[in-house]
Amino acid sequence: MNEMTDPTVIGQRTPRVDGEYKLTGRAGYTGELHVEDMLYGYPVPATIAHGVLTSLDVDAARGMPGVVDILHHRRVPKLYRSPNSMGHGDQVSEIRLPFEDERIHYHGQYVALVVAETFDQARAAAHAVVARYRQEDDARPSLLLTDAEGDLLEEEGDSRGDPDAAFERAAVTLDETYCIEAESHLQMEMHATLAEWRGKRLIVHESTQGVVYQRNALARTFDLPQEDVEVISHYIGSGFGNKLFMWPHAIATAAAAQLVGRPVKTVLPRQQDMLTAGNRPASRQRIRLGAERDGTLTSIRHDSTTETSTVDRYVDSCGGATPSAYACDNVAISQRILPVNHGTPCPMRAPGEVSGVYALEAAIDELAIALAMDPVELRLHNYAQHDPQSGLPWSSKQLDKCLRSAADRFGWSQRDPGIGAMRDGDEIIGYGMASATWSAGRQPCEARVELRADGSVFAACGTQDIGTGTYTIVAQTAAELTGVPVERVDVKLGESSLPAGPLSGGSMTTATTLPAVAAAVRDAVDALKEIVTKPEGAFAGVDPDALQVRDGGLASEDKHISFAELLAMHDVASVNGKGQAAPGGEQEEYSFRSFGAHFVEVRWDPGISRLRVSRVVSSIDVGRAINPLAARNQVEGAIVMGIGMGILEKLEYDPRDARLMNSNASDYRVAVHADMPEVVDVELLDYPDFRFNEFGARGIGEIGLTGVGPAIANAVHHATGKRFRTLPITVDKLVEALG
Amino acid sequence: MKDYSEHSPDATVPVHLTLNGEPVSVDVTPNAILLDVLREQLQLGGTKKGCDHGQCGACTVHVDGIAMNSCLRLAVMCEGQEVTTIEGLAEADGRLHPVQQAFLERDAYQCGYCTPGQIMSATAMLDDERIASDDAAVREAMSGNICRCGAYRNILAAIQDARQQMQGADPARSDLASEVRS
The missing domain is CATH 3.10.20.30 (Beta-grasp domain)
Known part of the structure; x- marks a missing residue:
């Protein structure tokens, strides 16, 4: 029996259970926490990107009011590098420890951390630290400013068939290179750490997408038993990937707290956050396509290069979605990385695949034009009915419905494909579309649930809510399975001491967490049944399996008693349920992926050189949306970020010395209210994927971003006749190309 | 001063x-x-x-x-x-300000970090007679408040709901955010 075929709470639009805290300022994000005797940390960033720290004069700063200590490479407690293993859960964002040596690898690398009584004092003293450098002149400023090829990663490559030979034989071919500039996550809350030592125990409040990973990594770094480290993160001002794994500021802050014997709080200034705490690396991707005249794809080659730093090897695998994208017998992908003098890149929303989908879907658009085919038809013509990479059937794939439904609502059939053929007053209108996709992943997870005598339900899991709505969907799950109202469910997340839960990343949290919560609910119900069916129990003599859970209580054929009453009758405060869940044999039987389609209208006004996105119509297939209110919001927000990727966002590194030139929220441009298209029409298809998990949900954080960039680029081509193959398509590029 | x-x-x-x-x-x-x-x-x-x-x-x-x-x-x-x-901003008894209530109902946030700023700007804007009430004017006036989660569509809908509420009318379910396809 599947209890989730006709749910009453799951799948309902549900206001966030943590909403009032966020709306009234009481939520308590890391940077605004206070503990007794707390000091403030303020890092001193390197002002060069490549060279050596030749001297560091901290004497003047040390003597300033309120300054308690200054950490640097000659004054730092013994630290160890984390083993940095995904498998063992101690992955970090940057393997180099803070203050390891005098080598400077990137602009903003910490050369010191000032610790003072107040924030103002720490900042003032940080500005008074005098660092001198020997800058070296062979800094590498960006992948896109060099012809260097980078290092080929054999393990990231894949192929089937003979794509080279098929390309040579193909009637129609395309061979183009697509680039995306480096991007900043620019999550609204900067990274923040509050570290406190209680004896040999380390308690860290961190704005993180992974309390368990950071707990493990801190234990390795400070050579502590894992049990003596606690990481807490109740509210997170988002992260989009740059808070998945620990960064050096957290280590520096905990080290400072250890050195001075008092709690220390460090909130990265925005500039330092952008310099040191992750970015989406620039990518350069060569796509080669071969096709028959009727549009049948015969060869796909996708060769990608992305940036990493000189202190770590981050791989933003672009080609991941390509082998499964189209029914094509001959496919090859490859991946290279090139070290540059930037802070270490890290995953950013739909990491790798969003870049790869851009290149592939822009190339498919170019191929459609070469074939004089409608780009929607070309995609449907090469539709992958099963996963051509694994050979397995899809668990559920509704991409064809997405393409047709979104095309219909958009009015694609009214498109005049001629370049610049559609006008509205002074504006030239361009239509573009692209497919969206993101893998559906799931991890092992544990959870704990209590049924309490006050009638409430308590649910706990060591995962996080980064704004996606995890608190709410956990509450919905417990409510669905107990019949207790959502508002009577207390959810605790974001503590590493809770049952081990997943990273908030990869769109895996929902599918990972909810089955474990469900198992814990059932275990708690079993614990209650065990009590009440004892000889002295309220349901004495009743077969536990015959007792139904209904409306917040247990029901036999002749009576219903609430959990609260039952617990009170037996003088029990609560029953406890433990649950765990993990992916199983279904992984050998099916391929799991989410799909979607974006249709975009842009308007180009050549008279005033203005390009804007005026309309986005999307259909998204993610299985079931647990909370459609928050799920639509995720997709709409991803579309906004996609507009940034398409026409606005670019980290600009000085070509001479690799220093980041726009490390602030103004010069790095993101979409604001006024950039919103007049129409954003998101449809969530409702095809629950019960082969993936009992809730039928595949996760929704990333998919909305994939496909937006190429849909915009394709629309710009339709409007202007110019094929821009580097994102973002900024106004200066349009003016240069179009006059 | x-x-x-x-x-x-x-x-x-x-x-x-x-x-x-x-x-x-x-x-x-x-x-x-x-x-x-x-x-x-x-x-x-x-x-x-x-x-x-x-x-x-x-x-x-x-x-x-x-x-x-x-x-x-x-x-x-x-x-x-x-x-x-x-x-x-909320009433002493904990009752949410109409803008806060509209943000809750419209899911006009995700991570919640920009939310206090959005709400403080929105409440001041709704009191500012110089700013027109149409969607474009609201978008322009609110553009000093970045929401990186991109909840702009719901924020706009919430502000317009609250405007109706504060004028004593029923919240107008404008075409902007009312359709539910789930």
């Missing part, structure tokens, strides 16, 4: 203001920023720091009824003024 030009930068001076309706005296250094005084000295964390440069709007508060970036304002400038933060 008093003249502190001869004052030592390390010494503190008292500032008297009305904060969320209550009289408050706080000793601050002359260069202390209102945002930092609110968050660190007065431990009112609802006002957020997102950039410290007046670029993101997360720190928006009302000073004598006008929305301001508190990161661009010295605390000493607030002598004798009324400062309202997100903590002071």
Whole structure:
């Protein structure tokens, strides 16, 4: 029996259970926490990107009011590098420890951390630290400013068939290179750490997408038993990937707290956050396509290069979605990385695949034009009915419905494909579309649930809510399975001491967490049944399996008693349920992926050189949306970020010395209210994927971003006749190309 | 505003203001920023720091009824003024302000970090007769408040709902955010 075929709470639009805290300022994000005797940390960033720290004069700063200590490479407690293993859960964002040596690898690398009584004092003293450098002149400023090829990663490559030979034989071919500039996550809350030592125990409040990973990594770094480290993160001002794994500021802050014997709080200034705490690396991707005249794809080659730093090897695998994208017998992908003098890149929303989908879907658009085919038809013509990479059937794939439904609502059939053929007053209108996709992943997870005598339900899991709505969907799950109202469910997340839960990343949290919560609910119900069916129990003599859970209580054929009453009758405060869940044999039987389609209208006004996105119509297939209110919001927000990727966002590194030139929220441009298209029409298809998990949900954080960039680029081509193959398509590029 | 030009930068001076309706005296250094005084000295964390440069709007508060970036304002400038933060917006009995309530119902946020600033800007804007009520005018007026989660569509819908609510009408389910396809 599947209890989730006709749910009453799951799948309902549900206001966030943590909403009032966020709306009234009481939520308590890391940077605004206070503990007794707390000091403030303020890092001193390197002002060069490549060279050596030749001297560091901290004497003047040390003597300033309120300054308690200054950490640097000659004054730092013994630290160890984390083993940095995904498998063992101690992955970090940057393997180099803070203050390891005098080598400077990137602009903003910490050369010191000032610790003072107040924030103002720490900042003032940080500005008074005098660092001198020997800058070296062979800094590498960006992948896109060099012809260097980078290092080929054999393990990231894949192929089937003979794509080279098929390309040579193909009637129609395309061979183009697509680039995306480096991007900043620019999550609204900067990274923040509050570290406190209680004896040999380390308690860290961190704005993180992974309390368990950071707990493990801190234990390795400070050579502590894992049990003596606690990481807490109740509210997170988002992260989009740059808070998945620990960064050096957290280590520096905990080290400072250890050195001075008092709690220390460090909130990265925005500039330092952008310099040191992750970015989406620039990518350069060569796509080669071969096709028959009727549009049948015969060869796909996708060769990608992305940036990493000189202190770590981050791989933003672009080609991941390509082998499964189209029914094509001959496919090859490859991946290279090139070290540059930037802070270490890290995953950013739909990491790798969003870049790869851009290149592939822009190339498919170019191929459609070469074939004089409608780009929607070309995609449907090469539709992958099963996963051509694994050979397995899809668990559920509704991409064809997405393409047709979104095309219909958009009015694609009214498109005049001629370049610049559609006008509205002074504006030239361009239509573009692209497919969206993101893998559906799931991890092992544990959870704990209590049924309490006050009638409430308590649910706990060591995962996080980064704004996606995890608190709410956990509450919905417990409510669905107990019949207790959502508002009577207390959810605790974001503590590493809770049952081990997943990273908030990869769109895996929902599918990972909810089955474990469900198992814990059932275990708690079993614990209650065990009590009440004892000889002295309220349901004495009743077969536990015959007792139904209904409306917040247990029901036999002749009576219903609430959990609260039952617990009170037996003088029990609560029953406890433990649950765990993990992916199983279904992984050998099916391929799991989410799909979607974006249709975009842009308007180009050549008279005033203005390009804007005026309309986005999307259909998204993610299985079931647990909370459609928050799920639509995720997709709409991803579309906004996609507009940034398409026409606005670019980290600009000085070509001479690799220093980041726009490390602030103004010069790095993101979409604001006024950039919103007049129409954003998101449809969530409702095809629950019960082969993936009992809730039928595949996760929704990333998919909305994939496909937006190429849909915009394709629309710009339709409007202007110019094929821009580097994102973002900024106004200066349009003016240069179009006059 | 008093003249502190001869004052030592390390010494503190008292500032008297009305904060969320209550009289408050706080000793601050002359260069202390209102945002930092609110968050660190007065431990009112609802006002957020997102950039410290007046670029993101997360720190928006009302000073004598006008929305301001508190990161661009010295605390000493607030002598004798009324400062309202997100903590002071709901009713004393906990009832949410109509804008807060509309944000809840419209899911006009995700991570919630820009939300206090969005709400403080929106409440001031709704009181500002110079700003027209159409969607485009609201988008323009709200563009000093970045929401990186991109909940702009729901924020706009929430503001327009609250406008209706505050005018005593039923919340107009504008075509912008009313359709539910789930």
